[in-house]
Amino acid sequence: MNRLNIYIGTIIISLCIVGCTKEKRVPVYEHFYAPDSFSPNSDGLNEIFYVKNAWGILITNYHVTIYDEHLQLMYESEDITKGWNGNFQVGMPAPAGAYEYQIVYTASSDSVNFDDYITSSKINLIR
Numbered sequence: 001m002n003r004l005n006i007y008i009g010t011i012i013i014s015l016c017i018v019g020c021t022k023e024k025r026v027p028v029y030e031h032f033y034a035p036d037s038f039s040p041n042s043d044g045l046n047e048i049f050y051v052k053n054a055w056g057i058l059i060t061n062y063h064v065t066i067y068d069e070h071l072q073l074m075y076e077s078e079d080i081t082k083g084w085n086g087n088f089q090v091g092m093p094a095p096a097g098a099y100e101y102q103i104v105y106t107a108s109s110d111s112v113n114f115d116d117y118i119t120s121s122k123i124n125l126i127r
Contacts (some may be wrong), residue, residue, distance in 0.1 A: 009032065031057045031107040031117070037124040040086030040093070049123055051103060061106040061116065064103035066099050074099060086125050096127040 031054055038049045046126055049066075053059040059080055066075040066084055075084040076092055086094050107114040 029065045030054065031105070031114070032059060032103075034101075034103075034121065034123070036122070037126055038086070039126040041127055048083035048085050049125075053080065053107075054122055056109050059105050060108070061104070064101060066101045068094070068099055069097065080105075086127075093127070094125060096125055098122050098124055105119050 032089060033052045035046070035049065038046045040047050051062075051064060062080045063078050064076065064080075065073060068074055074088060077084075089095055099122065100120060102118065102120040104116070104118050106116050
């Protein structure tokens with residue numbers, strides 16, 4: 001399942017303790033799209049793992065790192081327009097499997113200045 005991180009509205013959190021309910025509305029901001037899989041196998045489809053900012057969101061101070069299951073650094077970039085092609089930093093193809101990524105960034109829009117964020121998830125490399 002691909003994750004589309006875009007502003008999705010407001011969630012309501014309810015807390016019930018012995019008959020009384022308290023509700024709080026919490027805005028949910030999501031700032032970018034990142035696929036959960038990619039397949040750098042030279043077929044011309046899904047060759048590179050890219051992170052794309054959501055419509056209307058400006059991503060700055062971007063830094064992505066991708067690690068294998070042994071926490072070996074596989075890829076690192078500070079340029080959101082560049083993506084991971086599935087190779088080690090020395091140009092050797094990484095094996096198929098799950099990789100952990102972490103993204104540190106600042107997000108803003110025309111009407112809202114957001115804070116700095118750190119997010120992490122997994123990406124599946126399919127050969």
